[in-house]
Amino acid sequence: MKKIAVMQPYLFPYIGYWQLIASVDCFVFYDDANYINKGWINRNRILLHGEPYKFILPLSHASQNKKINEIFVCPNFLTRKKLLKTITIAYKNTENYKRIFHIIEKTIMSDGKISDIIYNSTQELCEYLGIKTKFYLSSNLQYKKSDSDSAQEKIIKIVHTLGGDVYINPIGGQHLYSKKFFLENNISLFFINSNINQYKQKADVFYSNLSIIDILMFNSEENIHKMLNQYELQ
Secondary structure, X not given: OOEEEEEOOOOOOOHHHHHHHHOOOEEEEOOOOEOOOOOOOOEEEEEEOOEEXXXXXXXXXXXXXXXXXXXXXXXOHHHHHHHHHHHHHHHOOOOOHHHXXXXXXXXXXXXXXXXXXXXXXXHHHHHHHXXXXXXXXXXXXXXXXXXXXXXXXXXXXXXXXXXXXXXXXXXXXXXXXXXXXXXXXXXXXXXXXXXXXXXXXXOOOOOOOOOHHHHHHHOOHHHHXXXXXXXXXX
């Protein structure tokens, strides 16, 4: 049994994304899909002064007419330095700040394609967390690509290309993918449903689904490993 997951690349995504990564053998960054304006590819939320704050890594000439792997990070270092300062203000007094910040800084200050930067930062954080999943970029996979393929057909081709027989998708995709259709193509389809317990934050109320940055700053590796297993497959 070989388990595969496919998702667009997101910058420091929420814990459910990392649960998906940890639940499979191979994870594919779907980087040759069209970029979505105001999506989560280059932005996320952290906790700043006790409230959720949306941060953005600026991109150069981003457009929905371009593929994700055709878009580069904006070379404006001043803007990125301001973003790092905001993250520092938010988390400088947390226990894990010094251990985590260098990875965040390296990612934010990297030049190049946003898909490559996310790929590299995800791999580095997986090494920190002890996640052994193998990573691929969909743009590098050799399979017959067609704009006429449905979303299901594209996923099935990717899974077959990697020799997979199990595909795991976030629970939100239940209306998009049919278990019957996948079985007809010799693939078992499961949906991952996250169920994260609350953890200590610097806020009066608990805010869920923040960037993994928040969890990394407030939790030990042991606690994060427990969180990675707090899900159900349906």
